[in-house]
Amino acid sequence: MNIIEVEHFSLSYSDGTEGLRDITMGIPANQITVMLGPAGGGKSTLMRAINRLNDLADVISMNGRITVDGLDVNDPKTNLVELRRKVGMVFARPVPLPLSIRQNITYGLEVAGVTDKTILAEVVEKTLRDAVLWDEVYDRLNDPGVALSGGQQQRLCIARTLALDPKVILLDEPTSGLDPISTAKIEDSLQMLKQRYTIVLAPHSVQQASRTADFAAFFLQGELIETADGKDLFTRPKDKRTQDYVEGRFG
Amino acid sequence: MKEQTPLSERIITRSIQVAGYSSIVFVLLILSFLIREGAPAFFEVPLKELTAIRWYPIENYFGILPLILGSLIVTIGAALIAIPAGVGTAIFISEVAPQWLKEILKPLVEVLAGFPSVMLGFLGILIVSPSLRKLLELPTGLTALTGALLLAGIAIPTIVSISEDAMNTVPRSYREAGWAVGATRWQTIWGVTLPAARSGVLMAIILGVGRSIGETMTVMMVTGNAPVLPLKWNSLFSPVRTMTATIASEMGEVATGSTHYHVLFLIGIILFLISLAVNITASAIVLRHPKRAERILS
Amino acid sequence: MIQQRTTSESKRLTQKIGFSLLGMVAALTVLPIIAVVSYMIQQGAPAITGEFITGFPSDGMRSGGILPAILGTLYLTLGTAVFSVPLGIGAAIYLAEYAPENRWTRAIRIAITNLAGIPSVVYGLFGLGIFVLFLKLGTSILAASLTLSIMTLPVIISTSEEALRAVPNSFRVVSTSLGATRWQTIKRIILPQSLPGILTGIILGLERAAGETAPILFTGAAFFLPRLPGSPMDATMALPYHLFVISTQVPGMPIKIQYGTALVLLFFVLIMNIIASVIRSRARAKRMW
Numbered sequence: 001m002n003i004i005e006v007e008h009f010s011l012s013y014s015d016g017t018e019g020l021r022d023i024t025m026g027i028p029a030n031q032i033t034v035m036l037g038p039a040g041g042g043k044s045t046l047m048r049a050i051n052r053l054n055d056l057a058d059v060i061s062m063n064g065r066i067t068v069d070g071l072d073v074n075d076p077k078t079n080l081v082e083l084r085r086k087v088g089m090v091f092a093r094p095v096p097l098p099l100s101i102r103q104n105i106t107y108g109l110e111v112a113g114v115t116d117k118t119i120l121a122e123v124v125e126k127t128l129r130d131a132v133l134w135d136e137v138y139d140r141l142n143d144p145g146v147a148l149s150g151g152q153q154q155r156l157c158i159a160r161t162l163a164l165d166p167k168v169i170l171l172d173e174p175t176s177g178l179d180p181i182s183t184a185k186i187e188d189s190l191q192m193l194k195q196r197y198t199i200v201l202a203p204h205s206v207q208q209a210s211r212t213a214d215f216a217a218f219f220l221q222g223e224l225i226e227t228a229d230g231k232d233l234f235t236r237p238k239d240k241r242t243q244d245y246v247e248g249r250f251g
Numbered sequence: 252m253k254e255q256t257p258l259s260e261r262i263i264t265r266s267i268q269v270a271g272y273s274s275i276v277f278v279l280l281i282l283s284f285l286i287r288e289g290a291p292a293f294f295e296v297p298l299k300e301l302t303a304i305r306w307y308p309i310e311n312y313f314g315i316l317p318l319i320l321g322s323l324i325v326t327i328g329a330a331l332i333a334i335p336a337g338v339g340t341a342i343f344i345s346e347v348a349p350q351w352l353k354e355i356l357k358p359l360v361e362v363l364a365g366f367p368s369v370m371l372g373f374l375g376i377l378i379v380s381p382s383l384r385k386l387l388e389l390p391t392g393l394t395a396l397t398g399a400l401l402l403a404g405i406a407i408p409t410i411v412s413i414s415e416d417a418m419n420t421v422p423r424s425y426r427e428a429g430w431a432v433g434a435t436r437w438q439t440i441w442g443v444t445l446p447a448a449r450s451g452v453l454m455a456i457i458l459g460v461g462r463s464i465g466e467t468m469t470v471m472m473v474t475g476n477a478p479v480l481p482l483k484w485n486s487l488f489s490p491v492r493t494m495t496a497t498i499a500s501e502m503g504e505v506a507t508g509s510t511h512y513h514v515l516f517l518i519g520i521i522l523f524l525i526s527l528a529v530n531i532t533a534s535a536i537v538l539r540h541p542k543r544a545e546r547i548l549s
Numbered sequence: 550m551i552q553q554r555t556t557s558e559s560k561r562l563t564q565k566i567g568f569s570l571l572g573m574v575a576a577l578t579v580l581p582i583i584a585v586v587s588y589m590i591q592q593g594a595p596a597i598t599g600e601f602i603t604g605f606p607s608d609g610m611r612s613g614g615i616l617p618a619i620l621g622t623l624y625l626t627l628g629t630a631v632f633s634v635p636l637g638i639g640a641a642i643y644l645a646e647y648a649p650e651n652r653w654t655r656a657i658r659i660a661i662t663n664l665a666g667i668p669s670v671v672y673g674l675f676g677l678g679i680f681v682l683f684l685k686l687g688t689s690i691l692a693a694s695l696t697l698s699i700m701t702l703p704v705i706i707s708t709s710e711e712a713l714r715a716v717p718n719s720f721r722v723v724s725t726s727l728g729a730t731r732w733q734t735i736k737r738i739i740l741p742q743s744l745p746g747i748l749t750g751i752i753l754g755l756e757r758a759a760g761e762t763a764p765i766l767f768t769g770a771a772f773f774l775p776r777l778p779g780s781p782m783d784a785t786m787a788l789p790y791h792l793f794v795i796s797t798q799v800p801g802m803p804i805k806i807q808y809g810t811a812l813v814l815l816f817f818v819l820i821m822n823i824i825a826s827v828i829r830s831r832a833r834a835k836r837m838w
Contacts, residue, residue: 084728088727097724107724107729107737108729111727111729111733160727
């Protein structure tokens with residue numbers, strides 16, 4: 001059962017970087033979908049097309065269709081705020097907003113108009129527990145988010161995304177700047193989170209991809225080369241280029 | 252997407268946009284009001300009289316040539332003082348002075364930048380002009396030279412801060428390349444740093460001197476306000492009158508809608524056009540060397 | 550070898566002379582500033598008494614205080630702030646956060662640089678034409694404040710825009726990804742983060758307005774008023790204009806009062822300058838990015 005459908009989707013930026021050419025794929029619900037490929041292949045672009053964050057960049061042309069949970073994201077009638085609440089995103093570099101730990105988590109709900117203090121407090125605790133951060137910060141929720149370590153910051157960013165109770169969580173190389181222990185913590189939490197959410201992950205290495213993938217897609221220079229269930233992409237790649245990449249011959 | 256944004260946000264966004272465009276509206280308003288009040292001068296005074304050399308409005312002599320030349324001589328004088336002083340100080344601050352000295356010099360230049368022009372005029376009357384009169388044995392200390400000296404004080408802070416900025420943006424590696432081939436710091440300044448920063452320095456000069464053309468209170472208070480054609484060898488040491496000072500000192504006394512009133516607005520148009528030309532020249536330099544200078548102009 | 554040493558020695562000598570010359574130029578530029586400020590303090594400080602600050606001018610301004618001028622400048626500065634601050638910040642937000650890179654935006658930028666370059670006396674003419682005469686506001690605090698506002702606008706816009714642009718773009722991306730609209734992002738994240746920079750810009754702009762004379766000459770400044778202005782529709786005395794008046798228009802003016810007035814004006818301007826740099830350096834120390 002696919003929650004996201006991408007149909008013949010193409011996109012180009014005004015400066016010519018990292019476009020997408022005729023992508024068609026489905027993203028299965030409640031699984032970890034791994035988007036694999038060298039930098040500049042189009043993974044980030046596709047992610048940002050799914051929650052329309054590309055609107056902040058200089059996109060000059062866009063074709064095809066993307067639906068999330070049946071909602072056409074490029075339909076002019078689509079409520080973008082609602083879409084972004086449905087599709088959360090975690091970035092490569094953890095960027096805590098210049099607010100306290102607590103406010104970082106409640107930010108999304110507050111801009112959505114939630115003001116009830118008890119609800120907000122519940123969400124703070126619940127999401128911090130889900131992101132395996134609660135025990136480390138419960139006694140200093142009013143400290144600024146930037147005061148945390150890099151790994152903690154990234155988990156804060158995951159918790160912040162969970163606070164909106166999204167359907168899909170996009171993670172764009174979320175562990176690229178982290179040490180192995182922090183990385184393992186985040187990978188563990190992803191395994192837990194996929195029970196409730198659909199996870200789309202751009203891994204920072206082929207190893208991480210093969211550890212986490214329930215479904216994998218390989219991108220190269222704006223094109224989707226192939227997709228495969230489970231670990232098949234790593235054990236039995238169909239395309240020569242995929243094989244070269246997963247075996248570490250380039251990228 | 253637009254339909255989805257709440258009404259309050261749409262109102263705010265629209266107000267922000269209106270604020271954004273307000274500058275264009277103001278420039279156009281300024282131009283149109285200057286023209287509205289100044290253009291009648293062309294119908295009331297023949298062009299030949301406007302370009303004549305006698306300014307004596309009480310008897311209907313409206314020759315603005317002496318005023319233009321008055322502005323010119325004071326400005327040129329100011330430029331001759333301010334350019335070497337300003338650029339020299341900027342080089343000293345940026346390339347020679349040790350850190351502790353920089354931190355004293357820069358705020359001092361800022362203090363000068365903060366001086367209201369009327370205060371420079373005041374100091375001119377009480378200090379500069381009597382000293383000049385004694386020093387040069389002049390009949391009066393209120394001369395073009397006094398104005399030039401004080402106007403230099405207006406131009407210098409602009410010249411120093413923009414040129415210093417321009418020299419600071421020259422990458423350190425350029426300088427190191429100069430030292431690597433055996434050039435002294437002195438040679439590197441003239442051979443590498445200054446040429447690399449030349450568009451910024453040039454813009455600093457244009458904007459600084461441009462500012463002094465439009466300066467009003469200082470020149471009005473210290474140049475003696477004599478609308479004579481400053482063409483003799485000793486004009487620099489005699490009283491002159493600039494365009495700005497003429498407007499400031501006469502506008503208060505003219506009848507609204509009179510010919511004199513219209514001619515004063517006409518002088519305003521000339522000043523507006525000069526500032527426009529100064530800005531266009533400065534931006535042309537920015538366009539030619541976009542990266543470095545952009546930061547400075549904005 | 551010997552040849553080389555002499556060239557390098559002569560080079561070093563050239564450098565020494567060059568640097569000394571530059572140092573002299575800098576000293577000649579900067580020392581008069583110190584001299585003048587200390588001379589003003591020395592001459593003006595004795596004049597500054599409680600009565601001088603809080604009293605009204607008497608004896609044809611030759612004695613008494615300068616309260617009406619001080620308050621007048623305060624009114625004009627506040628009046629200028631009322632118009633130029635919202636408009637300036639709005640324009641800065643538009644340029645930094647909304648404006649697309651197109652011909653219209655370039656036109657706005659050209660307009661702003663032009664406003665910045667127009668001579669102050671031309672603003673005075675404009676204010677006389679539009680506010681005093683066309684809109685029939687008369688010579689009033691209102692007309693003068695409006696005139697000063699437009700003159701101040703470019704300073705506030707460009708410094709505020711710079712402050713807004715200094716906020717990292719990643720905050721905008723993150724806030725948007727959490728479902729915030731553009732305005733929510735600006736209000737909750739961008740503006741609070743850029744506030745110190747914006748405040749600095751506002752103060753520098755108002756500092757200029759407080760010290761200006763030419764724009765208020767025909768729009769709101771009064772030569773002498775025996776009482777304080779009662780409403781924004783009244784004309785007012787102002788420090789810079791008062792300094793002009795007592796140093797050129799009133800014969801037999803005691804020098805002490807002149808220097809005292811100049812010193813109060815200098816203090817007015819410098820204090821704003823100092824507040825601006827304190828805000829700037831404190832914000833830099835506290836910044837989280």
